[in-house]
Amino acid sequence: GEDVEQSLFLSVREGDSSVINCTYTDSSSTYLYWYKQEPGAGLQLLTYIFSNMDMKQDQRLTVLLNKKDKHLSLRIADTQTGDSAIYFCADLYNQGGKLIFGQGTELSVKP
Amino acid sequence: DAGVIQSPRHEVTEMGQEVTLRCKPISGHNSLFWYRQTMMRGLELLIYFNNNVPIDDSGMPEDRFSAKMPNASFSTLKIQPSEPRDSAVYFCASTSTQGTEAFFGQGTRLTVV
Numbered sequence: 001g002e003d004v005e006q007s008l009f010l011s012v013r014e015g016d017s018s019v020i021n022c023t024y025t026d027s028s029s030t031y032l033y034w035y036k037q038e039p040g041a042g043l044q045l046l047t048y049i050f051s052n053m054d055m056k057q058d059q060r061l062t063v064l065l066n067k068k069d070k071h072l073s074l075r076i077a078d079t080q081t082g083d084s085a086i087y088f089c090a091d092l093y094n095q096g097g098k099l100i101f102g103q104g105t106e107l108s109v110k111p
Numbered sequence: 112d113a114g115v116i117q118s119p120r121h122e123v124t125e126m127g128q129e130v131t132l133r134c135k136p137i138s139g140h141n142s143l144f145w146y147r148q149t150m151m152r153g154l155e156l157l158i159y160f161n162n163n164v165p166i167d168d169s170g171m172p173e174d175r176f177s178a179k180m181p182n183a184s185f186s187t188l189k190i191q192p193s194e195p196r197d198s199a200v201y202f203c204a205s206t207s208t209q210g211t212e213a214f215f216g217q218g219t220r221l222t223v224v
Contacts, residue, residue, distance in 0.1 A: 033213060042202065043215040088154065092206075092213070098167060099144055099204065099213055101154040 004091050006102035013110050018079045020105045022072040022089030032065065033090040034074045037104070043088065046074075076107075084109045117203050117216035124223055129191040132219045135184055136205030140214075145178055145188050146202040148218070154202075160186065193223045 003025045012018045024032070029051050035043040049056045049063045049072075056063045062075040076083055086104040093100065116135040124130050136143045144159040158168040160180045168178070175194070180186040190197055200220050206213035 035215075042217040043204075045212060045214060048212065090213070098156065098159060099206070100156060101146075103153045 004089055004100050004102040006087075006089055006105045008103060009106050009108070011108045011110065012079050014079060014081055016079055018074075018076040018083070018107055018109075020074045020076075020087050020089075020107065022074075022102055024070050024072065024089075024091045024100075026091060026093050027070070029091050029093060031092040032063075032072050033088075033092070033099075034061075034063065035088040035090060035101075037086045037088065039085075046087075079107075079109050081109045081111060083107060115203055115205050115214050115216035117201075117219050119219060120217060121220045122222070124193055124221075126194055126223055127192045128223075129189065130193045130197075130221060130223075132188040132201050132203075132221070134186045134188070134203030134216060136186070136203070137214055138184065140205035140207050141183065142206045143180060143186050144204040144206075144213075145186070146204065147199045148202060149199045157188070190221075193221075195223045198222050 005023045031048050033048040034046045036046050037043050047058050047061050047063055049065050054065050060077045064073045072089055086106050088104045089102040091100050115137055118133045142161050145157040147155045147157055155170055157170045158178045159166055163180045176190055178188045200218045202215050202218045204213050204215045
């Protein structure tokens, strides 16, 4: 079935790099997304990667995709306290265009 | 474009009442998704439409929930009758055929007392 899994919590110190991991099950995925949700707010699209790519960099964000292992990661360089939020991985399944989310990883950045 | 617009932002209603949530997707987007977010269950996909047609409603909890998309610029999610366990934040999202960017509305926080 369709499933996206993430670890629930990550704590880092300000200035360090954060790596948030995600695994998915469907082999026909087309796009994979990372969203950020701050308390009481909606989901903000951070970045996405097409399934035939293995890396995408956007300023402090680096997305790595291992299609063989169905593993996606988001690296945030020089993590700041303002990066504290819940990060969701999402998978756009090719068949039917269904967008499925992981449980979210709560990132806590300590000064 | 103003993005995905949801209304109301907050809704408090009494158990048994009918609740209607509204969504206006981004112009030109042809897929629309309704999600429910709770602490216990995270983000659940309730239903999604492609070109105004419901494609998968397997996530709709029960018959009390219904969704419509009468045209490309408007969708509703209705709960009748509402129950306290329906309290959650309901999000609408839209994306284009290519699916390169899926954008969310700000959500409707529903409280059923």
